Amino acid sequence: MMERRLWREASFDLTSKIVRINWLYVLLLCSLAGVGYVALYSAAGGAAEPYAGRHAVRFCIGLIMMLAIALIDIRLIQRLSWVAYAVGVALLIAVMRMGHVGKGAQRWIEIGGLQMQPSELMKIALVLALASWFHRASWERMGNPLFLIPPIIAVLVPVGLILKEPNLGTAVITAIVGAAVFFAAGVRWWKFLLVALPVPFAAKFAYEHLRDYQRARIDTFMHPESDPLGAGYNILQSKIALGSGGMWGKGFLQGTQGHLDFLPEKQTDFIFTMIGEEFGWVGAIAVMGLLASIVIGGMLIALRCRHQFGRLVALGISFNFFMYVLVNIAMVMGAIPVGGVPLPMVSHGGSAMLTVMLGFGVLMSVHVHRDAEFESRSDDR
């Protein structure tokens, strides 16, 4: 009965929902996609094809999808979160059985002509599932270690499956995003330490069981000179391109390193290098500022939300976006091993863009339904 009443609440009719959308945030996302268009236009040597035009089309599709998701009631999303989790795990298993093998790993699956990486969807589904779990939790139950075991398993299952693909980078990011939700839910500091302590040993064990190409990446990172034509070459060329951009950059379409093919993968992983070369440190900082405001904006949405589920979801999704940005930018500067993580909404590539927009759709739904009242099944009341 109560539920029915909530559905018809005056504040949740369509018009007021549209008004409640955070349009400033949408504007930020459009600006970021615009940056992507400009950079991809340059990456193609001053042409809309083959990258920039398609990028714009994808963004428009993504934007419509995002706005549609924003209007879905957050309580419905909450009830479907474990379903989403189950679908994510099923897709991960499917990709293992019949996925495409690219660069030595099975990551891609094709659904209706669209290639996608289930691991990207999984991260959002995991955030939803964890938020749903902690949403119910009372402060007392949070203190009970047994209560934490199911969500830990919920993190480990997808992380294990992604490791098996094998995709070390995404597995680590997934684990970190999961940990962020745990942290925000109020799990005690010392419990994190307890989990973090065995990590170095696990890392040593994992290193010994890595695939050759993964080990090569780490080795290359430790000793870049050992593989002059491989990953070390990419990083070196990326640094040269960035450095030659200087403070103010060489100007739009004037970058030489990218255009002379010195810079590999300039339209995907190394798109930020392209920006740094043509628009200099100032331009790169402006883009980083835009990225940061999207991250912070997401966190603010989390803070303004009045229910725990929405808070955790918004925080998890923003944190996931932050991890993308961090890994990609750190990679092109040679600060962490190359991991094939694109710069979200800027790099060329359809599936990553759509998954990121899907996440922002959920984030926006949190914002639209920030004052929603949940059924009083929660132990808190």
Place this chain on the structure above:
Amino acid sequence: MRRETNRTGVFTRRALLMMGGQVAVLGGLAARLYQVQVVEGGRYATLANENRISARMIAPPRGRILDRFGTPVAGSRINWRALLISEKATNVKATLDAFSRIVPLTEYERARIDREMHKRRHFIPVMVREFLSWQDMAAIEVNAPDLPGILVDVGTTRIYPYGEHLAHVVGYVAPPNEADVSSDPLLALPGLRIGRAGMEKYHDLALRGRPGAVQLEVNAVGRVIRELDRQEGVQGDDVGLTIDAGLQQSVVTMLGDESASAVVMDCRNGEVLAMATNPGFDPTVFNSGVSQAQWGEWTRDRRTPLINKATSGLYAPGSTFKMAVALAALESKAVGPNDRIDCPGYLDLGDTRFHCWRKGGHGGLDMRAGIKNSCDVYFYEAARRTGIDKVAAMSNRLGLGMELELDLPGQRAGLIPTREWRMAQGKAWNIGDTIVSGIGQGYIQVTPLQLATYTARIASGRMVQPHLTRSLGGVLQPGSLPEDWPTLDLPDKALHAIREGMWAVVNEAGGTAPLSKLPDPKVQMAGKTGSAQVRRVSREMRESGTFDSSKLPWEYRPHALFVCFAPYDAPRYAVAVVIEHGNAGAAAAAPLAKDIMIETLLRDPANRSEPPAAKLARAKP
């Protein structure tokens, strides 16, 4: 509600903490970016604009191919060449025009350079010209300022010390085509060659090795300022053959001008010690592309120099097939070793008369005498009693008419007909077909290598498979021990009866190859002659009495065949010789096989660790 506030409070505190962390991390990245772009920017800018780092792969040296004693039969030699990096040339056409004034380029070469330049990324060098003389190279170096984008470097080219004597076994290398390049980027390197035939093809991946890389600092016109880092590639593995190059050379020389093939095999383990095909060709020609004139000459030559006759020449085995018929008859108990079959000089079947080679016939013969005299009527009858399917099964077991497990590309299977095969053609099997199959004629086709394998199996009683690879990267490959091969599973008595017949062919008065008796009575040879008609002999020709196959035009003369093994009491070597259109096996092939066997026994490659000449050379000083 208080608890709810408690939970919210924790969330707010921690979320703010995380936001602070995120801002700090992004700030750190921004600072690091400032370091890379602005503080160190000048240095990188110089690297980018004036001295660019250019990384190139270096082709690894191709592995060698060695004979069984380690003598190289395929190796590499230094090769000066001029390359063009199109992105370093301001005007490619002008550079190539200037180059043409020093070293003339043909239209054909210009077209090839254009094509390769368009297909490859423009910092990958494209070959302009290789095998440059010292003078040309010096001229290019002197004129370097007029030739932006051109660089001279040293590569390697393939050489074959035994040239045409071993061409069919070793094969050759040739420039890779576009399909090859897309399968392995290493092949895009200028001057890299890919194995196209023979062992070069079969072991191509092992021979290829792993590429190295060199980082060069180059200036704006592509001149190398200095080398920053160099990592040598890993040389391809050496492939050790079972071939004795010295023996191979002698055998080819003995074949003379004939269009012929000879195989020498170790009976006990199937190692091929010599596989000679005459005439040969010069394998180095393929390295730089075959001229049209050369190609025309090869295709017009009716002795087919490009075809490896030992593995893909198909011949009717003629009388050399009779041992297979005899073994099939013995195993199926259709004919016992002492059963006598009468030969009146012909066999009548309905209104067809099948002749024996000896007019007037041989009279009554047992199996030993049947083989010794190579009596056709005996084997017509033996085949008729045994049936074609059992003969075919035995032939296959002995290695005839089927693909062998040979490590050399391009072998042909040949054919031993069966009823089923004939039915698949939509025709019924004729008893007459069985009869002519009894003397190795009709539909039967085998290769010289199959004949050698067949002889080796009869001599050793083991299912040896012929093979050419003895070691790979210095590691001995399995198959070099007799125990590596299963037995034929035939009774010793049967094999013995056959071997004895073959012994009588060579060593007894009245045998068909008395000239092939070895000079040393302690080492005896057993063998079997064969001549395979390539055209049916008509009754008129036979009855006119003037039939003499040596007066026929060359391409209508019968092929001459001989198979043998020695020493008779402890079989070690098997030899098969096929001389195309060589007339009678006894006259043409048997003496040659004897010479080959003597040479093999003298060199005794299976019992030595180094070639006999090496010992002589060491003994001299």
